[in-house]
Amino acid sequence: MHVLITAGGTIAPIDDVRLLTNRSTGRFASALAEACLARGSAVTYLATTPQTHGPIEEPKQQFGGDVDPSEIRQRLVARMAQGWNHRDRLRRIDLTTGTVLDYAQQLENLARSRPWDIVLLASAVSDYEPVPMSGKISSEPEELVITLKRTPKVIRQVRDWVGPDTTLVGFKLTSGASDQSMIEIAHQACLKNRSDFTIVNDQSSLSANRHRVGLVAPDASAQWFEPGDQMADQVIDSLFQRIAARRND
Numbered sequence: 001m002h003v004l005i006t007a008g009g010t011i012a013p014i015d016d017v018r019l020l021t022n023r024s025t026g027r028f029a030s031a032l033a034e035a036c037l038a039r040g041s042a043v044t045y046l047a048t049t050p051q052t053h054g055p056i057e058e059p060k061q062q063f064g065g066d067v068d069p070s071e072i073r074q075r076l077v078a079r080m081a082q083g084w085n086h087r088d089r090l091r092r093i094d095l096t097t098g099t100v101l102d103y104a105q106q107l108e109n110l111a112r113s114r115p116w117d118i119v120l121l122a123s124a125v126s127d128y129e130p131v132p133m134s135g136k137i138s139s140e141p142e143e144l145v146i147t148l149k150r151t152p153k154v155i156r157q158v159r160d161w162v163g164p165d166t167t168l169v170g171f172k173l174t175s176g177a178s179d180q181s182m183i184e185i186a187h188q189a190c191l192k193n194r195s196d197f198t199i200v201n202d203q204s205s206l207s208a209n210r211h212r213v214g215l216v217a218p219d220a221s222a223q224w225f226e227p228g229d230q231m232a233d234q235v236i237d238s239l240f241q242r243i244a245a246r247r248n249d
Contacts, residue, residue, distance in 0.1 A: 001117040001240070004110055005033050008052030011098035012129030014146060015137045024124035026052035028211065031232035032120060033090070038233070039240065041117075042089045046106060048098045048123055055090060100126055100151045107154065111161035118167045118239065121155055122199075159194040167243050170195040175203040179214070179224075186216035199235070215228035215239070 007029030009022040026047060033043050033055040045054055075107050093110070095102045103125060111119065128148035137144065155170050162168060170193050184187045186198035201213045210227045215238060221236060 001036065001039070002114065002119045003033075003036045003041045003043045003120065004046070004116050005029055005036075005043060005069035005120045006046045006048075006103070006107065006123035007033075007054070007238075008048035008098075009124040010048050010100050010103055010126045012126050013099070014130050015133045015135060016137050020129065021125070022124045022126070023206075024048075024052075026054065026122075028213075028232065029113055029120070029122035030055045032122065032236060035087060035117075035233045039236065040089075042093070044110060045090065046103075046110060046123075047092060047094050047100055047242040048103060050094050052093050052094070053157045100129060100154065104152065104157075106152045107158070108161050111158060112190055116162055116166045117243070118169065119158065119160065120169045120171075122171050124171075124173065126151055153193075155193045155195070166198075167239065168193075168195040169239070170198045172198050172200045173203060174200065177202055182214055183220060183222045186214065186222070187218065187220040190216065190218040197239070 007024075007026035009024035012020040014020060015147045024039070030045075030053045033045050035057060036043050043055065047054060086144050093106065095106055103123065111153050127150065129151055130148055159168060170189055172182075174182050174185055177185065182200045182202060186200035189200075197215070198216050199213050200216055201211065205212045205227070211231065212227050213225050213231065213235065215223045215225070215235060225234050225238075
């Protein structure tokens with residue numbers, strides 16, 4: 001499998017020193033990338049910023065009480081071995097500016113560069129952005145009004161870039177939505193984006209540190225994955241099984 005994954009949130013400059021972005025960190029995208037690598041896939045990982053979390057990176061850990069040095073050592077050694085084993089099948093690319101335009105141009109170049117088995121568009125792409133001002137806006141006014149303009153829906157162009165044979169997976173984040181609403185939103189996203197699946201999650205589960213996702217198809221069928229360390233592996237297993245079944249048909 002040749003897999004292309006995008007990760008992280010885009011950046012929208014306000015002036016030379018200020019910017020708008022979002023909460024996306026790339027952690028789930030990196031977990032999906034690691035699951036693909038573990039199954040022998042070659043992964044290209046397009047990150048919106050150098051700070052975006054990437055595959056085979058050890059996240060910052062918070063420890064309470066006594067810390068077992070041997071446990072930390074074992075974890076780090078396992079990570080190093082994992083990185084060594086996957087080094088020839090992982091390519092990370094960081095955007096130059098991280099804007100929507102930068103993202104669209106880099107994604108198109110990569111999408112057209114070779115046939116892809118799967119494209120997972122996990123980046124949180126800004127829907128609106130200001131027209132950036134040169135210099136720095138004064139910090140003296142009590143109020144500041146910024147006008148935002150709609151950005152192009154990059155995902156709606158990707159099917160034309162990758163062709164009909166690639167399994168295209170979009171992502172949708174909701175906030176405070178019921179399961180049925182999430183399924184309907186993801187279903188409509190599949191139709192509008194011409195994607196084979198949409199992975200949907202809700203900000204409430206993220207805020208509660210109980211990340212839960214649904215895998216929704218264009219026919220509105222849904223498979224749910226509950227929180228846990230194996231969630232990304234389960235999502236990738238399901239995708240790979242569906243792709244294999246489709247190819248056998």
